[in-house]
Amino acid sequence: MGTVDMAKKIISATRIFDGYQYHDQAQLVIADGKIVAIEAIDGSASVHIDGIIAPGFIDLQVNGGGGVLLNTDPTLAGIKTIIAAHRQFGTTAMLPTLITDTIEIMTQAADAAALAISEHVTGVLGIHFEGPHISIAKKGAHSEEYIRPISDAEWAILSRQDLGQIKVTIAPENVAVADIKRMVTLGIKVFLGHSNADFSTAQAALDAGADGFTHLFNAMSPLTSREPGLVGAALLNDQAVCGLIVDGHHVDYASCRLALKTKPRGTVLLVTDAMSVVGSDIERFAFFNREIIKTGSRLNSTTGELAGSALDMATAVRNTHQYLDQPLTEALRMASLYPAQYLGLADHIGQLQVGTQADFIALNEDLVVINSWVLGH
Numbered sequence: 001m002g003t004v005d006m007a008k009k010i011i012s013a014t015r016i017f018d019g020y021q022y023h024d025q026a027q028l029v030i031a032d033g034k035i036v037a038i039e040a041i042d043g044s045a046s047v048h049i050d051g052i053i054a055p056g057f058i059d060l061q062v063n064g065g066g067g068v069l070l071n072t073d074p075t076l077a078g079i080k081t082i083i084a085a086h087r088q089f090g091t092t093a094m095l096p097t098l099i100t101d102t103i104e105i106m107t108q109a110a111d112a113a114a115l116a117i118s119e120h121v122t123g124v125l126g127i128h129f130e131g132p133h134i135s136i137a138k139k140g141a142h143s144e145e146y147i148r149p150i151s152d153a154e155w156a157i158l159s160r161q162d163l164g165q166i167k168v169t170i171a172p173e174n175v176a177v178a179d180i181k182r183m184v185t186l187g188i189k190v191f192l193g194h195s196n197a198d199f200s201t202a203q204a205a206l207d208a209g210a211d212g213f214t215h216l217f218n219a220m221s222p223l224t225s226r227e228p229g230l231v232g233a234a235l236l237n238d239q240a241v242c243g244l245i246v247d248g249h250h251v252d253y254a255s256c257r258l259a260l261k262t263k264p265r266g267t268v269l270l271v272t273d274a275m276s277v278v279g280s281d282i283e284r285f286a287f288f289n290r291e292i293i294k295t296g297s298r299l300n301s302t303t304g305e306l307a308g309s310a311l312d313m314a315t316a317v318r319n320t321h322q323y324l325d326q327p328l329t330e331a332l333r334m335a336s337l338y339p340a341q342y343l344g345l346a347d348h349i350g351q352l353q354v355g356t357q358a359d360f361i362a363l364n365e366d367l368v369v370i371n372s373w374v375l376g377h
Helices: 001-009 075-089 103-118 152-158 177-187 199-207 229-236 253-262 313-323 327-336 337-343
Strands: 011-018 022-031 033-038 047-055 057-063 089-099 126-130 163-169 189-192 242-246 268-270 283-289 290-295 298-300 360-363 371-373
Touching: 001 022, 022 268, 047 371, 057 075, 057 126, 057 229, 057 268, 057 327, 057 337, 075 089, 075 103, 089 103, 089 371, 103 126, 103 152, 177 189, 177 199, 189 199, 189 229, 199 229, 242 253, 253 313, 268 313, 268 327, 327 337
Parallel strands: 011 047, 057 089, 089 126, 126 163, 163 189, 242 268
Antiparallel strands: 011 022, 022 033, 047 360, 283 290, 290 298, 360 371
16 A cells, blocks of 8 residues: 555645536645546645646647747757747647648658657647648748648658647648548548638538638638638538637637637637747747747748747637636636547546546646646656
8 A cells, every 4th residue: 555655646726627617625636647536635735736726738739839940840859849848838738730841841740759759758649730731822921832732752641650640731722622531531630721712612621521720710711701711611610620829919809709609619729829939038030031030929920921929828828718708717628628629638638537647737826837747747
């Protein structure tokens, strides 16, 4: 018995949010990296949090952090740096995201993700290839010279079984329905984005198995009276999830509220689309043949367009609670439970229940992350 007790860790808090409900004056009992119990405080905790314990955040779109951009440092060390940068803001799991690039950089990023997974680097769920099969008309900050049709070289990467969960962002007008079906058969999560597609093209892609939209409203054909566009398809299809960048720059808060009013609960997921500035003090960095400059909390390319974000998940949660009129519990779910459910991982992460991983965060009364734990550490 003694060795089992030695392995136990008990952390108490003013409130624990388990993903569904609050437990006031409660404690988490952790053993072997998993939650063994949530129970009333009994004085045995080694740590007490004067604030809220909540499930760790899960971010499906992270381009960089800690001064590192995956495109410019597609290595295991690069991924570790990005993860460490975002962990201080409550993200305990993520899909490192590669922006449209050469096949060589795609291969290097895939190799780095595979290495991270084989070495059990905590927090790496897979990889997100945002491009290169997107629309030039809606490329945003992506480099036009690397946008291309899918070829055997990309299929060689997409067919790998050592990358964890692969997610792709494609423009359905530039990827055949048969190819979308092939991706889905491979277990890939297909998101529509950076696309100028009309509604019927988007709907055909959804019917083929695509089931998500990358940064809703941004870099996609808008909803208009006679052409619902990609935005219309996103809002109308209840099964499809939508990533939403709630930084006050990418999407007007009223549009965010409209999405939440339209979409079923659980289908709007908070994402950061974060660049290398998060968790670092850099104000500008090279990006392909341009530079990206941070002004306040906004990132713009020297060619003018918004270029990713300086957003972290804790700020996204605060903004959702404060500006989108969402209860804190719902804002937290949009950052943890709902992404986990979408990925089919909610039995392990995204909530705090007996048997789930001890991936959790502590928030103070200002909803600032004061600590993050992964597997109880």
